Amino acid sequence: MSIEKLSQIIDNSNNIVFFGGAGVSTESNIPDFRSATGLFNENLNRNFTPEQLVSHSFFFKHTEEFFKFYKDKLIYKNAKPNNAHISLAKLEEKGKLRGVITQNIDGLHQMAGSKNVLELHGSIHRNNCISCGQFYDLCGLLSLEGIIPHCKECDGLVKPDVVLYEEGLDEDIINKSIDLISNAEVLIIGGTSLMVYPAAGFIKYFKGKHLILINKSETQYDNIAEIVINEPIGRVLEYCVLK
Secondary structure: OHHHHHHHHHHOOOOEEEEEOHHHOHHHOOOOOOOOOOHHHOOOOOOOOHHHHOEHHHHHHOHHHHHHHHHHHHOOOOOOOOHHHHHHHHHHHOOOEEEEEEOOOOOHHHHHOOOOEEEOOEEEEEEEEOOOOOEEOHHHHHHOOOOOOEOOOOOOEEEEEEOOEOOOOOHHHHHHHHHHHHOOOEEEEEOOOOOOOOHHHHHHHOOOOEEEEEOOOOOOOHHHOOEEEOOOHHHHHHHHHHO
8 A cells, every 4th residue: 555655646746856775776786785684794804894994094094905895895887777776767757756866876877867866975987086187987997907096197096986984975965965855745765774874864854745765674764754665665666657
């Protein structure tokens, strides 16, 4: 019944915003961080915690170790959009979805066809030399010789445009996300445990009619949502949009 009700809400609204986390991409075989099978529960490096491995200070102090982890665990070059990404792109095409706000860095929303995507934590597809600013896409980064990527122009260190621990989110992206959420009629939150701040706090800006939570496990905000669905998000959105 919850999925049927969500389907009706989607059919009747042209002002939907989607806010998503790692669970949106797990169905594309990209592991999340916090689930039982997530990266944070793997024995990745006995000397450092996963949070340390993807921190700003670690990037500069242990650059080789950072890139070993980054290239092995955070880049999935062959990943393809799943039914969640495809459904959201379809909703935007129909004029129903105003935008996607994502905590993911994989670029799968854009690959599926979504145009208005706000990437809170950046993207693996953008990389810049910290010395001269030279841009490298993902293929360009991976084509650079050695574990540590050095710029072809100046030999400077190339840094991925992903938000690491100890770094702040982009203010412009934050403001655009808050604007989308605060003006939405329907807010669908999917594939996120709503544990990571400040992103998880965005929910407080929603003043619309329908708050929907789709996540495999419970979240701290389940009690304020109109609909809570504890099922894989790709399956749910496929039923509601691609049926």
